[in-house]
Amino acid sequence: MIINNIHIDECLGDRLDAQQFHPERLSMIRRLKTITCCKLKEVAKNVKIVTTCLSNEDVYIGLENVTCGTGEYIPGIKESISTAAVFKKGDILFSKLRPYLNKVYLAEFSGKSSTEFYILEATNILPEYLAIILRSDIIIAQTKHLVTGNTLPRLQTSDIENLLIPYPSSTFQQKIVDLYTAAQNAKLQKDKEAKELLESIDDIVTQHLGIKLPERSDFSETKYFTPISKLIGQRYDPYFHNPYFEKAFAKLAQSKYPLKKLGDISILITSGITPKAGGDAYTDSQNGIAFIRSGDIDINGNINFEELLYIKPEVHNKQMKSSKVYDNDIMIAIVGATIGQVGIYHSEKEANINQAIALVRLKDGYDPEYVKELIKSSIGQLNLDRLKRPVARANINLEEIASILIPIPEKIEVQTAIAKEIHEIRVKADAIKNEGSLIIDKAKATIEKMILG
Structure with missing residues (x-):
């Protein structure tokens, strides 16, 4: 005590x-x-x-x-x-x-x-x-x-x-504002450098695969024709059959590695549920299980556990036992504002997900980091963009997630080498962003000292 x-x-x-x-x-x-x-x-x-x-x-x-x-x-x-x-x-x-x-x-x-x-x-x-x-x-x-x-x-x-x-006086207030603004501008420059580095990842992915996707269409064509044979067993809507997608997937098929459906390389594709807001399924972080929502997922596997909601262990182990999350599980946002975001879970902590996330657990022989990066790339986003329904609240179902096509080298060593190269870029970009955050932290410390002495 x-x-x-x-x-x-x-x-x-x-x-x-x-x-x-x-x-x-x-x-x-x-x-x-x-x-x-x-x-x-x-x-x-x-x-x-x-x-x-x-x-x-x-x-x-x-x-x-x-x-x-x-x-x-x-x-x-x-x-x-x-x-x-x-x-x-x-x-x-x-x-x-x-x-x-x-x-x-x-x-x-x-x-x-x-x-x-x-x-x-x-x-x-x-x-x-x-x-x-x-x-x-x-x-x-x-x-x-x-x-x-x-x-x-x-x-x-x-x-x-x-x-x-x-x-303090308005003059002193302005002095504080000027100091902080200078630090903020320096941070923005660091963020710009990191962003440019991250944007280079897509070129690396497509170079390894030996393909180049066509430029993104503005979907300005309002009328186009599709053979009835292409509609059988497929989505029956104009968006899905836009000529841009047809051209892009034709290019994708030219990859030097075979295309595989996500469902064919996975042992599990599932999603969770969301207990009633404010209901008794929730508890605090000391007594609960981390409940991950689509806005919480992170490409590097970094999850801020302080920002999460927490559900009771009995809810995790009973009503939501089929959507438990384990280390190296891939998470894809499939509903709403964050649709298309991709993350991976890197923790031994118990966790669960809501219905806005598709959880993908791969079979042996497939590198989760490689698959995650391919889904995050323009190739994966091409799939997701085609699959999402252009309605008020965009969504993709689990069967459609299973249909995602990605080029995959047969040897896991090749997958891992590509993933490692991308990971090193992400680490470097994070280091640059952290430099920017440190500039802000130093400015805050200086300001506090100026004010409090």
């Missing part, structure tokens, strides 16, 4: 629970009280506009569309929603859910967002400065000890409103 002594003055007007008086939180508050500070509600107002309408023109931001720590916006395809918060350019989106993940976005445009964001309009403070502070350890030290709820830990509105914010 850990016992901490606090002064009675620190209890007055506060919630009486142990986490509220965690030494890390109290230490930060004591430091902040030595400088000019204010409460968040004194320099920003909560924008409480909610809508049930989401048009094709609206930009929607979910928690998954904001990067941790840096607050960058990652575009995604809109999902159907029941309610959304409305924000405008210059507002700050601050995540109430799992605030320790540090998802804070300074809006570069107007749009709509998940209601898990607390929308702030800066009133007596520079919005750029406020966003920087909300992403800093100054705030994290306060918020991570205020969350309530085990399965979906959130901040209460009153706790957000009463967060202590360093409040």
